[in-house]
Amino acid sequence: MILSDREIKKFLAENKIQITPAPNIEEQVGSASLDLRLGDEFMIFEHTKNPYIDTRKPETFSNITHLIKVSENEPFVFQPGEFVLSSTLEEIFLPDDIAARIDGRSSLGRLGIVIHSTAGHIDPGFKGKIVLEMENIGMIPILLYPQTRICQLVFEMLSSPTTNPYYKKKNAKYIGAQSPQESKLETN
DSSP: OOOOOHHHHHHTTTTTSSSSSSSOOHHHOOOEEEEEEEEEEEEOOOOOOOOOOOOOGGGGGGSOOEEEETTTSSSSOOOOTTTEEEEEOOOOOOOTTEEEEEEOHHHHHHEEEESHHHHHHOOOOOEEEEEEEEEEEEEEEEEEOOEEEEEEEEEESSSSOOOOGGOTTTTTTTTOOOSSOOOTTTOO
């Protein structure tokens, strides 16, 4: 079951769903979603001499990015065809009986911004900032500013609490994320 604005507001007030910093309810809660804002860090992929990324050899995909941090009023220039990692300003914590999906906002999608390439599911028990796998599929550069409402979370109530929330998983690679991170594909 997808949560409506009523349940989202109720669970935020009860601290069942935790968002830090606290969202502006009037601006960020939609009919059945919660908007999250863009953080101020961007991981840019470098050109490399490596001819490929081998998913079985972490050395081929580690240290292939560098971090750019922008100030609140400084834009990040998002070039056409560019793929970057960023994260939400907000940190979230989901209880053991609520999962979420991250989706783009249509107003930004109509400019050519894709918010996630594949990682749209957020497990129950996740805690941290959400990493955004963004691409500008448009034809011209787009200036993005920190604190822009960049994506929306759609919350889903589980039929029962999970027995294996993200914070208890042995292989929870991204728990407590505070900034964008490179792939940890081979990390166990």
